[in-house]
Amino acid sequence: MELFFYTVFGGLAAVVAVMELSKNNKDRINTSSAFNSFKNNYLLVYSLMMAGDWLQGPYVYYLYSTYGYGKGDIGQLFIAGFGSSMLFGTIVGSLADKQGRKRACVTYCITYILSCITKHSPQYKVLMLGRILGGIATSLLFSAFESWLVAEHFKRGFDQQWLSLTFSKAIFLGNGLVAILSGLFGNVLVDTLALGPVAPFDAASCFLAIGMAIILSSWTENFGDPSENKDLLTQFRGAAVAIASDEKIALLGAIQSLFEGSMYTFVFLWTPALSPNDEEIPHGFIFATFMLASMLGSSLASRLMSRSSLRVESYMQIVFAVSSAALMLPILTTFLVVPSGVKGGSISFSGCIQLLGFCAFESCVGIFWPSIMKMRSQYIPEEARSTIMNFFRIPLNIFVCVVLYNVDAFPITVMFGMCSIFLLVACILQRRLMVISDKPKTEDWQMKDRDAESEPLNI
Numbered sequence: 001m002e003l004f005f006y007t008v009f010g011g012l013a014a015v016v017a018v019m020e021l022s023k024n025n026k027d028r029i030n031t032s033s034a035f036n037s038f039k040n041n042y043l044l045v046y047s048l049m050m051a052g053d054w055l056q057g058p059y060v061y062y063l064y065s066t067y068g069y070g071k072g073d074i075g076q077l078f079i080a081g082f083g084s085s086m087l088f089g090t091i092v093g094s095l096a097d098k099q100g101r102k103r104a105c106v107t108y109c110i111t112y113i114l115s116c117i118t119k120h121s122p123q124y125k126v127l128m129l130g131r132i133l134g135g136i137a138t139s140l141l142f143s144a145f146e147s148w149l150v151a152e153h154f155k156r157g158f159d160q161q162w163l164s165l166t167f168s169k170a171i172f173l174g175n176g177l178v179a180i181l182s183g184l185f186g187n188v189l190v191d192t193l194a195l196g197p198v199a200p201f202d203a204a205s206c207f208l209a210i211g212m213a214i215i216l217s218s219w220t221e222n223f224g225d226p227s228e229n230k231d232l233l234t235q236f237r238g239a240a241v242a243i244a245s246d247e248k249i250a251l252l253g254a255i256q257s258l259f260e261g262s263m264y265t266f267v268f269l270w271t272p273a274l275s276p277n278d279e280e281i282p283h284g285f286i287f288a289t290f291m292l293a294s295m296l297g298s299s300l301a302s303r304l305m306s307r308s309s310l311r312v313e314s315y316m317q318i319v320f321a322v323s324s325a326a327l328m329l330p331i332l333t334t335f336l337v338v339p340s341g342v343k344g345g346s347i348s349f350s351g352c353i354q355l356l357g358f359c360a361f362e363s364c365v366g367i368f369w370p371s372i373m374k375m376r377s378q379y380i381p382e383e384a385r386s387t388i389m390n391f392f393r394i395p396l397n398i399f400v401c402v403v404l405y406n407v408d409a410f411p412i413t414v415m416f417g418m419c420s421i422f423l424l425v426a427c428i429l430q431r432r433l434m435v436i437s438d439k440p441k442t443e444d445w446q447m448k449d450r451d452a453e454s455e456p457l458n459i
Helices: 004-022 032-054 057-064 071-101 101-118 124-141 144-156 158-192 199-218 233-247 247-274 282-304 312-326 329-336 349-379 382-405 412-454
Strands: none
Touching: 004 124, 004 282, 004 349, 032 101, 032 124, 032 144, 032 158, 032 199, 057 071, 057 158, 057 199, 071 101, 071 124, 071 144, 071 382, 101 158, 101 199, 124 144, 144 158, 144 349, 144 382, 158 199, 158 282, 158 349, 199 412, 233 247, 233 382, 247 282, 247 312, 247 349, 247 382, 247 412, 282 312, 282 349, 312 349, 329 349, 329 412
């Protein structure tokens, strides 16, 4: 079965290479040298930030277990991280809009470095503090950097279409290539060099410090609404009113929460799904395969978004439908494939089918990130961008906390079925978003037609 893993990985790598090398002028966007310099600076910083995040991911659970904590205690630590992101995320998002996005990005680096330092202590309270700091940092990572980029992009007068190029490249590098390299580098530190499970967290701190130095030396500050001196409560109220009064923003938030909630649930479920009888599977290699599939998706997204005639709101319906079908595979294989009762061994035939489906889902994830970023840049008002984006994460974090707390209470097929239904609902909401985003154009044409009919003919 090792050949199967290598075949899937090699096949994905070949497709990604062909897609990137075969891009023609239709797939590329002609940009200026000033924009390319700006884009490359952001991509370097974003890649360093993601390296700091990806280096930690595979070793958090392992580190806690080496300190002697059981599944229940570790689960509480993970819930603390998501709960912290939910409780403090909106506050730090509002502060980013009010005090400056550059300062928020620097705060992310400092907060995450402090979180990494806490990993040196086996004390539960110190580790809990580290998870709380990590939750705050995560909120900043997924709001402040994008908010700074969008504001700075338009402040410098760059074309709106060029923004999609930065988004797709950021996901291709930060959520694809950097994730793979971080996994390999972490493996070298822990296994090859035998530096222990804390080593990846120290390496993450170094990457975050380098990124912070680049931000301090080369980024300029921008704000959400510098013309008005609003307090946090006023900002919260303004963001809530914006979501409640604009159906497009509300739909975008619901779509994001449904997809990301399913995605984070998938992160917890793919291991037991592929090894229900304790089959021996190469977790690190499968993780790298998933990241390669995500790179494939982001490469496809860059092609789709480079075509001005193709709207994001349109093709994302297909993406959500495909992702829903992909997460239905664990349920279908339960009924169509005879389960194996043999403990251990290599991955089963059912597991092979599911792995292919999971790769399809990860490809959808790769398309989702740059596409949702582009839609957010279009629909979310600039003056409260970080605040609104963190409002979107509140239902997401509640959902993930509930899943973590009840992960053993439901069969794995029920969990996957729930995620598949959520993605189907996201598809329906995406259809609604496309319809109402077309309304202003349709109404304008109708008004023009009525005006033309009412005008007297000059003969």
